[in-house]
Amino acid sequence: xxxxxxxxxxxxxxxxxxxxxxxxxxxxxxxxxxxxxxxxxxxxxxxxxxxxxxxxxxxxxxxxxxxxxxxxxxxxxxxxxxxxxxxxxxxxxxxxxxxxxxxxxxxxxxxxxxxxxx
Amino acid sequence: xxxxxxxxxxxxxxxxxxxxxxxxxxxxxxxxxxxxxxxxxxxxxxxxxxxxxxxxxxxxxxxxxxxxxxxxxxxxxxxxxxxxxxxxxxxxxxxxxxxxxxxxxxxxxx
Numbered sequence: 001x002x003x004x005x006x007x008x009x010x011x012x013x014x015x016x017x018x019x020x021x022x023x024x025x026x027x028x029x030x031x032x033x034x035x036x037x038x039x040x041x042x043x044x045x046x047x048x049x050x051x052x053x054x055x056x057x058x059x060x061x062x063x064x065x066x067x068x069x070x071x072x073x074x075x076x077x078x079x080x081x082x083x084x085x086x087x088x089x090x091x092x093x094x095x096x097x098x099x100x101x102x103x104x105x106x107x108x109x110x111x112x113x114x115x116x117x118x
Numbered sequence: 119x120x121x122x123x124x125x126x127x128x129x130x131x132x133x134x135x136x137x138x139x140x141x142x143x144x145x146x147x148x149x150x151x152x153x154x155x156x157x158x159x160x161x162x163x164x165x166x167x168x169x170x171x172x173x174x175x176x177x178x179x180x181x182x183x184x185x186x187x188x189x190x191x192x193x194x195x196x197x198x199x200x201x202x203x204x205x206x207x208x209x210x211x212x213x214x215x216x217x218x219x220x221x222x223x224x225x226x227x228x
């Protein structure tokens with residue numbers, strides 16, 4: 001199994017809603033990532049988890065709350081989002097994650113959740 | 119400044135044509151990634167290479183570390199190759215994350 005599975009594929013939510021995005025991999029990878037991608041733009045890193053601990057938070061607003069309950073699962077909890085948060089949210093994983101070394105890890109991406117905030 | 123530049127930004131081709139997408143980067147890196155993204159979809163990692171050349175099916179990726187340049191070639195292009203191709207490099211000192219190029223949108227017509 002070389003897949004990263006993301007659910008749901010599409011999500012529409014109001015600004016007062018609370019919702020969660022889910023990401024799952026069963027490749028034994030110890031690093032998992034959340035990226036945000038606006039239309040026609042490259043992905044932007046949001047969070048990195050390494051060994052179930054948050055390693056990087058790229059100054060993401062607190063209305064986005066990541067959670068890594070176990071090594072296979074990564075969630076992104078959403079609360080009080082703004083319309084400008086509408087984007088494709090991509091999850092990725094890699095075998096490992098090294099601080100202090102340039103990445104030699106191949107990333108495996110999910111197909112993303114297309115989020116619309118009304 | 120750590121940058122990844124891709125060219126061309128947009129590329130149209132007829133089925134069967136040989137395609138080249140270029141990527142240059144500003145500082146030395148240990149490995150470069152080529153990724154593919156179909157419209158509205160997730161990203162597939164095509165290659166990760168640190169030297170020389172790699173081949174997978176009709177796709178070939180090359181890198182010249184001294185010149186800080188990489189190319190992605192597609193031989194005998196097909197409409198299903200239509201996608202955005204992104205090169206990405208790990209720059210961030212102390213972190214294992216990628217800086218992405220802006221992507222090349224390829225459209226292959228029958």
